[in-house]
Amino acid sequence: MPEYIVESIQDITPGFLKNLGAKGILIDVDNTLAYDNRKDIFPGVPRWVELMKAAGVKIIIMSNSFKVRVSPVAKALDLPYMTRCHKPAVKSYLKAAQLLGLSPDECIMVGDQMLTDIRGANESGIKSVYVMPVAFETNIFYKNIFKTRRANERRVIMQYNEAHGTDFDLPPQIKAEMRKEDLI
Numbered sequence: 001m002p003e004y005i006v007e008s009i010q011d012i013t014p015g016f017l018k019n020l021g022a023k024g025i026l027i028d029v030d031n032t033l034a035y036d037n038r039k040d041i042f043p044g045v046p047r048w049v050e051l052m053k054a055a056g057v058k059i060i061i062m063s064n065s066f067k068v069r070v071s072p073v074a075k076a077l078d079l080p081y082m083t084r085c086h087k088p089a090v091k092s093y094l095k096a097a098q099l100l101g102l103s104p105d106e107c108i109m110v111g112d113q114m115l116t117d118i119r120g121a122n123e124s125g126i127k128s129v130y131v132m133p134v135a136f137e138t139n140i141f142y143k144n145i146f147k148t149r150r151a152n153e154r155r156v157i158m159q160y161n162e163a164h165g166t167d168f169d170l171p172p173q174i175k176a177e178m179r180k181e182d183l184i
């Protein structure tokens with residue numbers, strides 16, 4: 001269960017971080033900053049990164065993917081990055097916090113997958129922020145895996161809603177790819 005859910009990373013403001021006593025962001029790439037396996041970064045992301053940097057917030061990219069996939073995104077945003085992190089491996093989260101010069105409780109992790117991004121943050125003493133995935137995974141190999149993953153995540157989102165009185169849900173373009181029985 002994530003500590004927080006946001007619709008998009010633009011909902012994460014310097015004020016949001018200040019309220020949490022956080023100074024740094026560990027952030028996922030695929031479906032958080034950019035379309036999975038594509039180099040195009042989501043609109044609004046470069047501006048968001050600039051605003052965060054201007055506010056003195058430190059950011060590091062933490063991806064389970066390879067350097068060839070992650071480095072163009074990191075370079076475009078001028079951010080430090082870690083690849084092949086094996087999220088939810090705690091070791092990588094602690095390393096990322098250390099690279100920012102912060103303690104784990106001064107960091108938040110932002111990502112679109114409960115099993116990797118959120119689980120590892122919770123186990124590392126790093127505040128977890130689930131961001132709604134933007135699009136359904138396009139990779140043929142992962143498509144069926146993600147039908148199940150997104151279904152499980154949606155159950156967690158519904159539990160979060162019940163606990164917090166919110167009404168978050170996966171976006172329509174993702175629900176359109178999911179099995180009908182998982183959308184009840």
Ligand SMILES: [Mg+2]
Pocket residue numbers: 028029030031032111112113
């Ligand atoms: Mg992701």
